[in-house]
Each structure stands twice: as structure tokens, then as C-alpha cells.
Amino acid sequence: MTRTDPILSxxxxxxxxxxxxxxxxxVDDVSFDVNEGEIVGLIGESGSGKSVTALGIIGLLPKDTARVTAKRIMFDGRDLTQASDRELRRLRGGSIGMVFQEPMSSLNPVLKIGDQLMEPIRIHERISRRAAFDRGVELLAKVGIPSPAQRMNDYPHQLSGGMRQRVMIAIALSCSPKLLLADEPTTALDVTIQAQLLDLLLEIQAETRMAIVLITHSMGVIAECADKVVVMYSGRIAEQGPVTEIFDRPGHPYTRGLMQCTPELTGNPRRLTTIPGSLPSLSALPPGCRFAPRCDLALDACRTGRPPMIGLGEKHASACIRATELVTRSMLPEGAEA
Ligand SMILES: Nc1ncnc2c1ncn2[C@@H]1O[C@H](COP(=O)(O)OP(=O)(O)O)[C@@H](O)[C@H]1O
Ligand SMILES: [Mg+2]
Incomplete structure (x- = not known):
């Protein structure tokens, strides 16, 4: 692996x-890269395949029902498709940290916070209980938990949702991961706490330079946090590229739809819109572009064949046959495109 290789490909x-x-x-033929120190936002409506993508990368899908295939999943110089269960288990909670949406389901309700925090540290670093305890306290302080030494003896139910999610972040950070997979880490929390937690993640990321795959269904979160964005729709990538590029020149009607539903972006907090319609069922997928049934710009050609990825700029590509036309139109002033 050379210095310029992505940490995850x-x-x-x-x-x-x-x-x-x-x-x-x-999840259908998804490809993207995450560079060292980069925050990549994975966005799409509920059911678009974001969690399945993340879980597939680290081998956490049920073995009996799920079948994961990939040409390659390179992480830090090795191909995870070739890794044994044991190697994957070692990576999880080691070089790859994970934070999920609902901390109550990831934390063990009958174990003290301190024990849950010390366990991965002791597995990965083989240090004494005393040293692991001190590291645990340090980590709780780092994620902004008051009286961290006392909190080590608390059970998860004694903490608020926001504090529990801070504990999850502390656990994920305990082995200094190179990559953090954060799956809707703030979705279950109220807005103020969400903002605090995102700030915390950004602060820690700036300090450690770890890469983050940040799964969210909020374009506002993407705008605030991410360097790059991967937009998923119905198991496929609709568009991907640098965040500034995608916000300036969205090249997929679905991306545009998501942006128009984001009050922080439209500057009109009172006008909450949604994209009409809903995701197709996986057992009745439309032929052609899967977004076509909801798309005002769909042509007959959109209903046959998988739309190819069309390059729109450096590392910016969209799976829409009208992508080029769209980015040209989106450069026109508001209202001029009608
Ligand atoms: N264990 C599973 N068994 C069967 N289907 C699943 C399983 N997990 C997820 N799915 C389906 O895969 C699709 C993508 O789900 P998911 O990745 O969870 O979406 P999201 O983008 O909201 O995270 C959904 O249609 C979901 O119902
Ligand atoms: Mg999900």
C-alpha cells in the first residue's frame, strides 16, 4: 500500500x-473509496442499503441468509473479502471502530460502562486492568462525559441516550481506529444533542485524522461534516463526489430531491417538502433506473437498462442518463431552468 492509497476501497x-x-x-454493485483522514457521507432514504453496505464491509451480516460478494474490499492494504472470521473480528473494535444508531442495542444492559469500555482495550492491547481503567476514564472524559471515573461504575440504563452514544463513541475510539463506521449515530437523539455529538465526532476526527464513513439520511449532516458524499438509492449508487461539487452541481434528480427536502440548504425552514412516492420493494424492482417511477425528468430510455455512471468532473459521477444536462441546468440561476 502506498501513501496515497485510500484506507478503504x-x-x-x-x-x-x-x-x-x-x-x-x-446492495447492487457498489464501489467507493475512503481516503485517510476523510469523512465520507453515505446518504439515502431509509431502506436504500446504507447499513447493509456497512455491515457487509465488516462481515456483520447474518451468515445463514446474507450473501456478500465483492471484487475487492481493500482496507489498510488487505483484502477483507479474503479475511477469515477471526481476522474480521479482530479488525472490528480494533482498526475499524463502529457506532450504530441505537446505543441501547449495542451496549450490554447488564455490564457496567467501565467493563464494556475496558474489554476491547484489554483484548487489543493486553494491558493491566488498572491501566485499562485509567484509559477508560480518559476516553470518557474525551467524549465529554462529566465525572468519568464515577460513570465507569454505571450501567447503560443510568445514562441518557446522548450519554450512551458518547460511551459508544468512546468504545469505538478505544483502540485508535483508522476507520470509523458511524451508522446514523445521532438519528435517535434530539436535535441539540445531535449537533453536540456531531461536533464531538468532528473534533475527534480533526485530532486523530481517522477516516469516517458517516451514514445519515440528512443532507444537513452531510453539508456540515462530510468531504465526500455517496448517494444511495434502492441498493445502488445514484451519485457520488466531493461535497462542494455535489451541492453546487447535483447531477442526479434524486440528489436534487434530497437537497430540496433539506431546510438548512433551501434556506426556507418552514417549507418542508418530501420527494413524492417511496422506494420500490426489493422484490418488485422497476427495470432500468430505480428512481424513474418517482422522477419528473424520466424519459422512456430511463425505464430500460441500468443507467451507466456518467463522469461529471473529478471523482464526481452520476447514474443518470440526463446527468450532463442536469449539471448544466443547475448552474443557471434559481428559477431560470423551468
Ligand atoms: N437481515 C436482513 N434480511 C433481509 N433483508 C434485509 C436484512 N437487512 C436489511 N434488509 C433489507 O435490505 C434493504 C436495505 O436495508 P438497510 O441497509 O438497512 O437500509 P438503510 O439504508 O435504511 O440502512 C431493505 O430493504 C431491508 O429491508
Ligand atoms: Mg440503516
Whole structure:
């Protein structure tokens, strides 16, 4: 691995689930890179395949029903598609930290915060209980938990949702990961706490330079935090590119729709819109572009064949056959495009 290689490079990741109703493809040929020190936002409506993508990378999908395939998933110089379960287990909570949406389901309710924090430290670093305790206290302080030494003896239910999520972040950081997979880490919390936690993540990221895959369904969060954005729709990548580039020249009607639904971006907090319609069911996917049934710009050609990725600039690409036309139009002043 050379210095300029991405820390994570996913090529052609697909995931299917087999159940009583047959087999469905939840993630279909997804590729993106995450560079060292970069925050990549993975966005899309609920059900678009964001969590399945993240869980597939680190081997956390149920073995009996999920089938994950990829050309390559390079992390820090090795191919995770070739890694054994044991190696993947070692990476999780080691070089790859994880924070999920609902900390109550990730924290063990019958174990003290301190024990849950010390466990990964002791597994990965083989230090004494005393030293691990001190590290635990230090980590709780770092994530902004008051009276950290006392909190080590608390059980998860004794903390608020925001504090529990801070504990999850502390656990994820305990082994100085090179990559953090944060799956909607603030979605379950109220707005003020969300903002505090995102600030905390940004602060820690600036200090440690770890890379973050930040899964969210909020374009506001992307705008605030991410360097790069990967927009997913119905298991496929709709568009990806640098955040500034995508906000200036969104090249996919779905991305534009998401932006128009974001009050922080439209500057009109009272006008809350949503994209009409909903995601197709995985068992009845439309042929062609999966967004076509909801798209005002769809042409007949959109309903046949998978739309190719069209390059729109350096590292900016969109899976829309009208992408070029769209970015040209979005450079026109507001209202002039009608
Ligand atoms: N264990 C599973 N078995 C079957 N289907 C699943 C499983 N996990 C997720 N899915 C399906 O995969 C699709 C993508 O889900 P997910 O990745 O959780 O979406 P999101 O973008 O909201 O994180 C959804 O249709 C979901 O129902
Ligand atoms: Mg999810």
C-alpha cells in the first residue's frame, strides 16, 4: 500500500438475502473509496442499503441468509473479502471502530460502562486492568462525559441516550481506529444533542485524522461534516463526489430531491417538502433506473437498462442518463431552468 492509497476501497460490493419469499438483492454493485483522514457521507432514504453496505464491509451480516460478494474490499492494504472470521473480528473494535444508531442495542444492559469500555482495550492491547481503567476514564472524559471515573461504575440504563452514544463513541475510539463506521449515530437523539455529538465526532476526527464513513439520511449532516458524499438509492449508487461539487452541481434528480427536502440548504425552514412516492420493494424492482417511477425528468430510455455512471468532473459521477444536462441546468440561476 502506498501513501496515497485510500484506507478503504470498495469495488463491486453486492449483497443478497434469501428468505421464504426467495432472494432479493439489497446492495447492487457498489464501489467507493475512503481516503485517510476523510469523512465520507453515505446518504439515502431509509431502506436504500446504507447499513447493509456497512455491515457487509465488516462481515456483520447474518451468515445463514446474507450473501456478500465483492471484487475487492481493500482496507489498510488487505483484502477483507479474503479475511477469515477471526481476522474480521479482530479488525472490528480494533482498526475499524463502529457506532450504530441505537446505543441501547449495542451496549450490554447488564455490564457496567467501565467493563464494556475496558474489554476491547484489554483484548487489543493486553494491558493491566488498572491501566485499562485509567484509559477508560480518559476516553470518557474525551467524549465529554462529566465525572468519568464515577460513570465507569454505571450501567447503560443510568445514562441518557446522548450519554450512551458518547460511551459508544468512546468504545469505538478505544483502540485508535483508522476507520470509523458511524451508522446514523445521532438519528435517535434530539436535535441539540445531535449537533453536540456531531461536533464531538468532528473534533475527534480533526485530532486523530481517522477516516469516517458517516451514514445519515440528512443532507444537513452531510453539508456540515462530510468531504465526500455517496448517494444511495434502492441498493445502488445514484451519485457520488466531493461535497462542494455535489451541492453546487447535483447531477442526479434524486440528489436534487434530497437537497430540496433539506431546510438548512433551501434556506426556507418552514417549507418542508418530501420527494413524492417511496422506494420500490426489493422484490418488485422497476427495470432500468430505480428512481424513474418517482422522477419528473424520466424519459422512456430511463425505464430500460441500468443507467451507466456518467463522469461529471473529478471523482464526481452520476447514474443518470440526463446527468450532463442536469449539471448544466443547475448552474443557471434559481428559477431560470423551468
Ligand atoms: N437481515 C436482513 N434480511 C433481509 N433483508 C434485509 C436484512 N437487512 C436489511 N434488509 C433489507 O435490505 C434493504 C436495505 O436495508 P438497510 O441497509 O438497512 O437500509 P438503510 O439504508 O435504511 O440502512 C431493505 O430493504 C431491508 O429491508
Ligand atoms: Mg440503516
Amino acid at each position: 470498495i469495488e463491486g460490493l453486492s449483497t443478497s438475502f434469501t428468505g421464504d419469499e426467495g432472494t432479493v438483492v439489497a
